Amino acid sequence: AQKITQTQPGMFVQEKEAVTLDCTYDTSDQSYGLFWYKQPSSGEMIFLIYQGSYDEQNATEGRYSLNFQKARKSANLVISASQLGDSAMYFCAMRELLYNFNKFYFGSGTKLNVKP
């Protein structure tokens, strides 16, 4: 079974609008971390936001917030007020902290296009 599932291969959003990128995960560990990365066309993976499995509050970092629904095993990324520079691939990732700590599991990514 896939550890991380991103069901949206591509998304379009109008500049200045909000967009939600979906991510579901699969783990039996009680302690894990969820991450979102942005990869522009230049190739570098840029860390955006982190959510720990024990965190009760949804993580926020500037225009990025993570909609964490533990019971549903989803960790959707919300980008508010989209900008043209947000156009990129976005990857959801998970790290299990008790077992397989050295592995990061990545989803297949969502390509976001922001339209002017």
Added chain:
Amino acid sequence: ETGVTQTPRHLVMGMTNKKSLKCEQHLGHNAMYWYKQSAKKPLELMFVYSLEERVENNSVPSRFSPECPNSSHLFLHLHTLQPEDSALYLCASSQAYSRDRDHASYEQYFGPGTRLTVT
């Protein structure tokens, strides 16, 4: 230099060549990773070094050989590669796991990648 750097940024090599990719991190981390990113495939973890010891080897062919001489440097030695090895090779670093920091995020920071083409 700050963050994670990788050299070269682009590499074209024949199947009989030997080359090396270099990664250097300036973040004080003690775990380093090699990933392979092919078109239309998820990121594939290749090797993990934690505290300079290789702790993960994801069934990678022996034509890829990693080396971690210290916690700041990581190499990937390449020899007799195949055309299907053409991909973006990404290096990353993070803190190694510590019980004292059980709820830390341990996020990975990535370098810009080496775009490898095998002809």
